[in-house]
Amino acid sequence: MNRRFILLAAFIFSVVGLFSFRQAQEPKPAEKKIHWMSIKEAFEASQKKPKKFVIDVYTDWCGWCKVMDRQTFTQPAIIDYVNENYYAVKLNAEQKEDIVLGQRTFKAQGNNHELAIALLNGQMSYPTTVFLNEKMEMIQPVPGYLEPRVFHQITTYFGGGHNQKESFDQYKAGTYVKQYQPAMPTTTAAGQ
Numbered sequence: 001m002n003r004r005f006i007l008l009a010a011f012i013f014s015v016v017g018l019f020s021f022r023q024a025q026e027p028k029p030a031e032k033k034i035h036w037m038s039i040k041e042a043f044e045a046s047q048k049k050p051k052k053f054v055i056d057v058y059t060d061w062c063g064w065c066k067v068m069d070r071q072t073f074t075q076p077a078i079i080d081y082v083n084e085n086y087y088a089v090k091l092n093a094e095q096k097e098d099i100v101l102g103q104r105t106f107k108a109q110g111n112n113h114e115l116a117i118a119l120l121n122g123q124m125s126y127p128t129t130v131f132l133n134e135k136m137e138m139i140q141p142v143p144g145y146l147e148p149r150v151f152h153q154i155t156t157y158f159g160g161g162h163n164q165k166e167s168f169d170q171y172k173a174g175t176y177v178k179q180y181q182p183a184m185p186t187t188t189a190a191g192q
Contacts, residue, residue, distance in 0.1 A: 032079045034088045042087035050134035054086040062126040064145040075148045077183040085159040131158045156180045
């Protein structure tokens with residue numbers, strides 16, 4: 001009886017061990033992510049292939065910035081739309097390194113960076129999502145945490161050029177519902 005039990009236990013451990021080993025060896029599918037770039041990389045890429053810019057202006061200490069990273073920037077519909085229609089940039093508003101864009105050099109000024117100050121029109125608030133057109137001209141800075149659906153509405157509004165044709169309220173009630181809402185789930189992973 002003891003011998004059967006020992007053989008059965010050894011067999012079970014062998015099967016479980018083999019299964020676990022095989023799972024560990026199998027490659028996992030690539031996780032979809034927004035293709036974040038530095039502002040310099042995005043600027044250089046835009047010289048070859050013009051696209052709009054979406055810039056996440058953040059700081060290391062900003063709690064709501066981290067919430068956007070976890071909840072908003074991980075939604076598949078947002079990832080797909082941003083990667084297709086924008087150069088996505090992360091800009092630490094307190095970075096100390098100079099940034100050279102074309103003939104202009106932006107420097108750190110105390111706790112803030114010149115480029116962040118320019119993009120936020122001196123209104124230092126984090127997070128702020130800044131939208132620029134293909135010529136790096138300001139479309140709109142949007143301060144504050146943006147939950148996934150609102151971020152999706154705003155990125156599709158500017159990304160599709162709908163801001164040239166209709167108000168944001170008209171867009172949300174009409175064009176967004178018809179064209180883009182089906183791509184965005186009603187609830188997110190965070191239950192919003």
